[in-house]
Amino acid sequence: MQNCIQELRRAHRITQEELADAVDVTRQTIISLENGRYNASLLLAHKIARYFGLTIEQVFYFEED
Amino acid sequence: MSANLFCFSRLPFRTKAKIRLWLGVGIAMVGLCVALLSFRLGEWPEPSFMTGFYVGTGGGLLGSGIVTAVRMGIYLRDAERARKAELEEMDERNRFIQMRSAQAAIWVLVGAVYLAIVVTSLSPALFLATVTLIWVLIGALILLLASYCICRYLY
Numbered sequence: 001m002q003n004c005i006q007e008l009r010r011a012h013r014i015t016q017e018e019l020a021d022a023v024d025v026t027r028q029t030i031i032s033l034e035n036g037r038y039n040a041s042l043l044l045a046h047k048i049a050r051y052f053g054l055t056i057e058q059v060f061y062f063e064e065d
Numbered sequence: 066m067s068a069n070l071f072c073f074s075r076l077p078f079r080t081k082a083k084i085r086l087w088l089g090v091g092i093a094m095v096g097l098c099v100a101l102l103s104f105r106l107g108e109w110p111e112p113s114f115m116t117g118f119y120v121g122t123g124g125g126l127l128g129s130g131i132v133t134a135v136r137m138g139i140y141l142r143d144a145e146r147a148r149k150a151e152l153e154e155m156d157e158r159n160r161f162i163q164m165r166s167a168q169a170a171i172w173v174l175v176g177a178v179y180l181a182i183v184v185t186s187l188s189p190a191l192f193l194a195t196v197t198l199i200w201v202l203i204g205a206l207i208l209l210l211a212s213y214c215i216c217r218y219l220y
Contacts, residue, residue, distance in 0.1 A: 029158040
């Protein structure tokens, strides 16, 4: 599963640390999410999407989509 | 050790820190008692080995208990550090890594004990050690299975 967290974060001019604090995870988790090395749980995906004011499908998507 | 107890519990972090602080104090006291036991080992056939065992493990428990109690005390006084510690503990990726690592470590330990049994069985002089290790392995496997069933039921 892919995501556009890095692009959204840069567009909103926030750091990985700030995003991690906002969604109650560590910075390492945000890094792993952005690098595609970790897939977020439904709860975390929901928190991240809500933080950016988007739906989960707008932030996370399957590669073949 | 006690710093990670209740990490899957939904108790507030402050409550967990208080419990762990007292657990740390308890473990430190147990460690001190174990270390002091080494003075009562006159009747053992190998007093120097058992002395080292008791002093070493007792010292380790004492040290880890004190460190845990001090850390939890710091978290109870410093809200920012407490929040960072809570984040590290509750982070889903960290939990996933911890569970996978613990699972692998258990099987490595079981494999190592089995290997030790195979190695000690090659020498007749180590018969007693071989039998002891076999019983340790059987006991460990039973405990492993019981813990697994209990955790499956609880979670």
